[in-house]
Amino acid sequence: MKQNDSVSLLVVRRLPRYYRFLTELKKSGIVRISSKELARRMGLTASQIRQDLNCFGGFGQQGYGYNVDQLSDEIERILFLDVSMPAIMIGVGNLGRALSSFLYEAKGIKLIGLFDKNPKHITELNPDLNVMGITKLDEFCAEHKPQIAILCIPSEHAQQMASRLVSLGIKGFWNFSHVDLHLDPSICVENVHLGDSLMTLGFNVHTQLKDVVRGGESTEKTDSNAD
Amino acid sequence: MKQNDSVSLLVVRRLPRYYRFLTELKKSGIVRISSKELARRMGLTASQIRQDLNCFGGFGQQGYGYNVDQLSDEIERILFLDVSMPAIMIGVGNLGRALSSFLYEAKGIKLIGLFDKNPKHITELNPDLNVMGITKLDEFCAEHKPQIAILCIPSEHAQQMASRLVSLGIKGFWNFSHVDLHLDPSICVENVHLGDSLMTLGFNVHTQLKDVVRGGESTEKTDSNAD
Numbered sequence: 001m002k003q004n005d006s007v008s009l010l011v012v013r014r015l016p017r018y019y020r021f022l023t024e025l026k027k028s029g030i031v032r033i034s035s036k037e038l039a040r041r042m043g044l045t046a047s048q049i050r051q052d053l054n055c056f057g058g059f060g061q062q063g064y065g066y067n068v069d070q071l072s073d074e075i076e077r078i079l080f081l082d083v084s085m086p087a088i089m090i091g092v093g094n095l096g097r098a099l100s101s102f103l104y105e106a107k108g109i110k111l112i113g114l115f116d117k118n119p120k121h122i123t124e125l126n127p128d129l130n131v132m133g134i135t136k137l138d139e140f141c142a143e144h145k146p147q148i149a150i151l152c153i154p155s156e157h158a159q160q161m162a163s164r165l166v167s168l169g170i171k172g173f174w175n176f177s178h179v180d181l182h183l184d185p186s187i188c189v190e191n192v193h194l195g196d197s198l199m200t201l202g203f204n205v206h207t208q209l210k211d212v213v214r215g216g217e218s219t220e221k222t223d224s225n226a227d
Numbered sequence: 228m229k230q231n232d233s234v235s236l237l238v239v240r241r242l243p244r245y246y247r248f249l250t251e252l253k254k255s256g257i258v259r260i261s262s263k264e265l266a267r268r269m270g271l272t273a274s275q276i277r278q279d280l281n282c283f284g285g286f287g288q289q290g291y292g293y294n295v296d297q298l299s300d301e302i303e304r305i306l307f308l309d310v311s312m313p314a315i316m317i318g319v320g321n322l323g324r325a326l327s328s329f330l331y332e333a334k335g336i337k338l339i340g341l342f343d344k345n346p347k348h349i350t351e352l353n354p355d356l357n358v359m360g361i362t363k364l365d366e367f368c369a370e371h372k373p374q375i376a377i378l379c380i381p382s383e384h385a386q387q388m389a390s391r392l393v394s395l396g397i398k399g400f401w402n403f404s405h406v407d408l409h410l411d412p413s414i415c416v417e418n419v420h421l422g423d424s425l426m427t428l429g430f431n432v433h434t435q436l437k438d439v440v441r442g443g444e445s446t447e448k449t450d451s452n453a454d
Contacts, residue, residue, distance in 0.1 A: 012430055016423035020405060024382070043407070079426050080433040094328050098321035102421060108429045147432060155251070172432035174425060178247060180270070188435055190428035192419065194329060196243035198401060199306050201417035202335045203239055205374060205399035206307040208415055 011055050015075055017042065018052070022072040034065035081108035087174075088113040088146040090161055091153035092122050092131050095176060099150060100129065109148060113140055141168035148172045155179035238282050242302055244269065245279070249299035261292035308335035314401075315340040315373040317388055318380035319349050319358050322403060326377060327356065336375060340367055368395035375399045382406035 021042055025033060035046040042049070053071070076082055085108060089096055092114045103111045116122055119131040132140065140146075149170045151158055158177035165173075172188035175181060178195050248269055252260060262273040269276070280298070303309055312335060316323055319341045330338045343349055346358040359367065367373075376397045378385055385404035392400075399415035402408060405422050 013423075013427055015430070016420070016426035017407075019426065020420070020422065024406070079430050081426065081429070083433070085429055085432065094325035098325035099421075101321050103425075106422065106425055109425065147436075148428065171436060172428050174428050179251070180244075186435060188428060188431040190424050190431070192421065192424055193243070193247070194326075194419065195333065196240075196247065197417050197419055198330075198333055198336060199243035199246065199308065200240055201375065201399050201401050201415060202308070202312055203242070203306050204415040204417070205312065206310070208413060209374075209398060 008055075011052050014052055015079055018049075019072065019075045019079060019081075022068055022075065025068045026072060030068055032065050032067050038066065076107070079108065084108065084110040085148055086110050086112045086144060086146045087148035087150060088115060088140070088170075089150040089152065090115050090134075090137075090165070091151065091177075092116040092119075092129065093152060096150070096152040097122070097126060097129065099152065099176070103150070111150075112144055112146055115140075137164075138168060141165075141170075145169055148174065150174045150176070152176045235282075238279050241279055242306055245276075246299065246302045246306060246308075249295055249302065252295045253299060257295055259292050259294050265293065303334070306335065311335065311337040312375055313337050313339045313371060313373045314375035314377060315342060315367070315397075316377040316379065317342050317361075317364075317392070318378065318404075319343040319346075319356065320379060323377070323379035324349070324353060324356065326379065326403070330377070338377075339371055339373055342367075364391075365395060368392075368397075372396060375401065377401045377403070378408075379403045 021038070035049045038044075039046040039049050053066075087103070087109050089100060089103075089111060092100065093116075096114070096116075100111060100114060103109060114129060114131045115134050115137055116131050117134050119133045122129060122131045147170065149162075149165045149172075151162065151173055153161060155178045158175070158179045159181060162170075162173060162175075162181045162183060166183055166187055170187075173181060173183075173190070175189055175191045176194070178193060180191065181189055183189065248265070262276045265271075266273040266276050280293075314330070314336050316327060316330075316338060319327070320343075323341070323343075327338060327341060330336060341356060341358045342361050342364055343358050344361050346360045349356060349358045374397065376389075376392045376399075378389065378400055380388060382405045385402070385406045386408060389397075389400060389402075389408045389410060393410055393414055397414075400408060400410075400417070402416055402418045403421070405420060407418065408416050410416065
C-alpha cells in the first residue's frame with residue numbers, strides 16, 4: 001500500500017483511535033464493518049472515515065465495507081507499530097514504574113533502559129526493574145542508540161535533561177514532566193500534562209454544575225489526544 | 228472579578244497552561260511580567276494573551292503588565308482550584324497508585340476513596356492506601372457524594388462501570404481506561420489515552436526520520452491537553 005505523502009497531522013492523530021476501535025472489534029470477533037457502522041461507533045461521519053482512510057490508499061470495498069483484520073494490520077503498519085523503536089525512561093518514580101509496565105506491553109516501542117538518580121532505592125522496591133544511574137546515560141546512549149525518551153522527572157530538571165538527551169541522539173520525547181520543552185523543531189514532543197488535564201476536567205464539572213459556561217461548551221467530551 | 232459568561236472551551240483549555248507558567252514564575256521570584264514577555268515564554272502572541280485574560284475581566288495594567296501573584300490567584304479562582312471537589316478512584320493498579328500520589332498533592336480535587344476488585348492485595352502492597360472493595364461503592368457514593376471518578380480499569384469493564392457511576396451521582400470522569408465512554412452529554416469526560424499518545428509520538432518520530440510527512444507537520448509540538 002502506497003502511503004500518501006501529504007498526510008495531515010490531524011488524520012495521523014485520529015489513526016490510533018481507529019486502531020483502538022478496530023482492536024476492540026477484533027476482540028469481539030467482528031470480521032467486517034461498514035464505514036457507516038464504524039462511524040456510528042466512533043462518533044464520526046462515514047464520509048470522514050472514508051476520507052481519512054483514503055489518505056493511506058483506502059481499504060474499503062463497495063458493498064462489503066472494511067475487513068477488520070486487514071484494516072487493522074494496515075493501520076498498524078502505517079503507525080509503524082510493526083517496528084520497535086528503542087526508548088529509555090528518565091525518572092523511575094511512581095508514574096515511571098506504572099508506565100514501564102504499560103510500555104513493556106506496548107507495540108512499536110521497546111523500553112531498553114531505565115534511568116534514575118537513585119537506582120538503588122528503586123531496584124530495592126522493584127527487583128525486576130534494572131534501573132541504571134544517570135551517570136551511565138551517555139555511555140548507554142552511545143552504545144544502544146535509543147531514539148525516544150520518556151521523561152518522568154521533576155519539571156525543574158526537565159529542560160536541561162531534554163537538551164542533554166537531544167545531544168545524545170534522542171529524536172522524540174514522551175513528556176510527563178509538568179513543563180513545556182524548548183527544543184529544535186526537528187525533535188518530536190508529545191506532552192502528557194496530567195495537571196492541565198485534571199484542571200480542565202475540574203473546571204468543566206464546576207461550570208457544568210453551576211452552568212457558568214453557556215451553550216453547553218463545558219459538557220463537550222474532550223480527548224487528551226485530540227488535536 | 229466578574230467572570231465572562233460566554234467563555235470558550237478553547238480559552239479554558241489554555242488556562243491551566245497559564246497557571247503552570249505563572250507558578251513557575253512565582254517560584255523563580257518574578258513578581259510582574261508584561262504580556263509580551265509572558266507571550267515569549269509561552270510561545271503565544273501578546274494580543275492572544277490579552278484576549279484570553281480579557282475573557283475573565285483582564286488584570287493587566289497599562290505600562291505595568293501583570294502582577295504574577297494576583298494573576299495566578301485569579302486563574303486559580305477561575306479554575307476553581309480553591310474549591311476541593313470530592314473524587315474517587317476506580318482501579319488501583321500500577322497507574323492508579325501512581326496517580327493517587329499525584330492526586331493527593333493536586334489542587335481543586337480531594338481523593339476521598341479508592342476502589343478495586345481486589346482491595347486486600349493492594350493494601351498489602353501499600354498499607355498507607357485505604358482501598359475498598361467495589362461492593363462498597365454504592366454505599367460510599369450515597370454517603371460521601373463524590374463528583375469525579377478517576378477510571379483506571381481495563382477497557383472491557385470501563386463503559387459499564389462509568390454508567391453505574393453516573394447513576395451514583397458522578398458528574399465527571401478522568402478516564403485512563405483505553406476506551407471512549409458513551410455517556411449523557413451533561414457528564415464531563417477528560418480522556419487520557421496513553422496508548423494513542425504514544426502511537427502518535429512513534430509515528431511522528433518515524434516520519435521525521437524518514438521524512439514521509441512533508442511540511443514538517445510531523446515535527447509539530449503536540450500537547451495532549453491541547454484542543
